Amino acid sequence: MPTQTRRAGGFLLWFAVLGGALAWALHLVLAWGVDELTCRSGNTSVGGIPIRGIVGAGVVVPALITLAALLLAWRGWRRATAARDDDDDPRMERTGMMLLIGMCANALFLSIIAAGGAAVLVLSPCQ
Template sequence: MTERLSPRAATFGGLLLWFAVLGGVLSWTVHALAAWSIDELTCEAGHDELAGFPLTGAIALAVLLPAAGAVAALGVSVLAWRRTRADLPEGGEQSVGRAHLLAFVGLWLNTLALAMIVLGGVAALVLSPCQR
């Protein structure tokens, strides 16, 4: 017996599934734009602070906040993958199978995005800012 969801619950579930798939990639994009542009623009202006905040601290925030977003997306994708795995139909409804596939893709995309954020953060923080 299939349980019918309300339109609001179905919309919220759909948005969560898309967050599970694309959240890490969007976080990686924010990281790449923020961390490297903060470094480049601040150094190009000849400063080692950003609005009175040390450059290393600003870069660390540009790494930690997107990493938290990628971890959240990874958690949602794990939850979606587990829930849809238990509900996989034998031959009936294909939407659960699609959701399971999207959750699985989200697992790998978010893991890759988190790795890229961490590695990019290590590079941004280990290499001294404003190197000429």
């Protein structure tokens, strides 16, 4: 297997497993952090952009990243399961287990981002 393919496969595997967690951290910084810092300074906008727009982007962008990681984990898990059925390679079993954990974790993080986003978008900023 070429080195570049191995590197890309490794990156995609780790993105499929940890993408939702990283997106949730991004959501916390963008949606909650920017809201708190902006309101503490007495403003309702950042650089002329209303706080609700920034908070909305802080919910939608991480949710899309998490959804991409979830779909990538699902697709990889299906391939690893099919490859494991054809060959008893222990690497495929580890990969399949990692991707299964990634699917579960990404589904959890997607629901956390959606619930947190609903709270941030429903409540008026700077209450």
